[in-house]
Amino acid sequence: MHDKQDESVARLIEEFLTARATRKPSPHTLEAYRRDLRTVAALVGEDSTPPLPLDQLMISSLSPRVMRAAFARFAAPRAVASVHRAWSSWNAFFTFLVAEGVAAGNPMPAVGRPRAPLPQPKPLRGDDTPEELLASVAREDARQRDPWPERDVAVVALALCAGLRLSELLALRVSSVGGRAGERRVDVAGKGGRPRVVPIEPELDRVLVAYLDSRARRFGARSVRPDSPLLVDRRGEPLRRGGLQYLVDSCYRRAGIGDRVPRGARLHALRHTFATRLAEDGASAAEIMRLLGHASLASSQTYIEVTAGQQRAAVRSNRTHRVLSGLLGPGDGGGGT
Numbered sequence: 098m099h100d101k102q103d104e105s106v107a108r109l110i111e112e113f114l115t116a117r118a119t120r121k122p123s124p125h126t127l128e129a130y131r132r133d134l135r136t137v138a139a140l141v142g143e144d145s146t147p148p149l150p151l152d153q154l155m156i157s158s159l160s161p162r163v164m165r166a167a168f169a170r171f172a173a174p175r176a177v178a179s180v181h182r183a184w185s186s187w188n189a190f191f192t193f194l195v196a197e198g199v200a201a202g203n204p205m206p207a208v209g210r211p212r213a214p215l216p217q218p219k220p221l222r223g224d225d226t227p228e229e230l231l232a233s234v235a236r237e238d239a240r241q242r243d244p245w246p247e248r249d250v251a252v253v254a255l256a257l258c259a260g261l262r263l264s265e266l267l268a269l270r271v272s273s274v275g276g277r278a279g280e281r282r283v284d285v286a287g288k289g290g291r292p293r294v295v296p297i298e299p300e301l302d303r304v305l306v307a308y309l310d311s312r313a314r315r316f317g318a319r320s321v322r323p324d325s326p327l328l329v330d331r332r333g334e335p336l337r338r339g340g341l342q343y344l345v346d347s348c349y350r351r352a353g354i355g356d357r358v359p360r361g362a363r364l365h366a367l368r369h370t371f372a373t374r375l376a377e378d379g380a381s382a383a384e385i386m387r388l389l390g391h392a393s394l395a396s397s398q399t400y401i402e403v404t405a406g407q408q409r410a411a412v413r414s415n416r417t418h419r420v421l422s423g424l425l426g427p428g429d430g431g432g433g434t
Contacts, residue, residue: 103155103156103157104155104156104199105151105153105154105155106138106141106151106154106155106156106159107135107138107151107152107154108152109156109190109194109199110131110134110135110138110190113130113134113193113194114130114131116193117130117189117193123264129182129186130186130189130190133182133183133186133187134186134187134190135151136171136183137164137167137168137171137183138151138154139151140170140171141154141158141159141163141164141166142154144163144166144167144170145158156194156199156200159200159204160204161204161207161208164187164204164205164207164208165207165208165209168180168183168184168208168209171183172211177211177212180210180211181210181211181212184205184208184210187205187208188203188205191203191204191205218372218373219359219361219362219365219366219369220359220366220369220370220372220373220374221354221357221358221359221366221367221370222357222358222359223354223357226354226357226370227257227367227370227374227417227420228417228419228420229352230253230257230348230349230352230354231250231253231254231257231417231420231421231424232420232423232424233348233351233352233353234246234249234351234352235250235424238351245311245315245331247304247307247308247310247311247312248308248311248312248328248329249344249348250304250307250308250424251304251305251307251308251328252266252328252341252344252345252348253345253348254301254304254305254417254421255269255301255305256345256364256367256368256371257367257370257371257417258297258298258300258301258371258412258415258417258418258421259283259285259295259297259301259412260295260368260371260372260389261283261285261295261368262287262288262368263338263341263342263365264288264338265285265286265287265288266328266336266341266364267326267328267335267336267337267338267341268285268286269283269285269327269328270323270324270325270326271309271321271322271323271324271325271326271327272324273285273327274302274305274327279299280296281296281297281298281299281302282294282295282296282297283295283297285390287390288390291390293387293388295388295412297412298412298413298415298418300418300419300421300422301418301421303421304421304424309321312329312333315333316329316333320333328341341364342363345363345364345367346363368389371389371417372385372388372389374415374416374417375388375412375414375415378415378416379414388412
């Protein structure tokens, strides 16, 4: 056994987080790992005789019995989702320790775990809310210091008509949008490094072309090179997480629909609206899961394989495209980028 078996839990938690950082998780994810690991470890330390701080709690003392007792205390005041996440954090931690030769085995299979609750969709409330949002964003707002409706419509439309996550939007390049007329698509770097292709309809394509044309007028043709980020701020710099969240919140405020955005959803409400409308308009569960890039479809062969034509038909059924047609005149936008 590795000589680290008698090292403190606190030190090994930090080693685990350092190793995990090579996977490039978000700071929020790393902090969640740290919080879950340290909170449960602190309960183990409190139950020790005498009580031990984390820097004196040895990894060798974390037996299945000790972990079950700690998780029982941890679970009592917390929601099922929080307990499930903490269990997963500790399972990953022990898997790392076993691989490093620090622990002889992983005690977590002996620790009860609640069934993870299915996430509930949080689409925008109100049948016409997406249309109201797009129509409002497409208008220049005199209250804005530097209005750029073409860019704002492109962001909202990509989320509403392609169902992209925040991180996926930020990762898009100009070259991510391509394909022949009638077969346009956006290549998405999905969650967990899983790529997917989402078909886009002519209306959304025209919105994106109009945005890129406006960007070239603002910052020059070099700003829309294929390897350039697709979404930029008003200075031409790549949009970042905080800037994108602020942009979407600003769009909600300008449209006056803040009370129709589910709490905590923000940009994700647009993605959920995409999926909800597909379901309402006849798309199958397999089509929706494929288009959203859910891990369950990627990891399971029990789902029906969906052809490219079926995916395009599912996207075509999304009635949000209808409002995009009215936002641009017949001369705006055009073919590919």
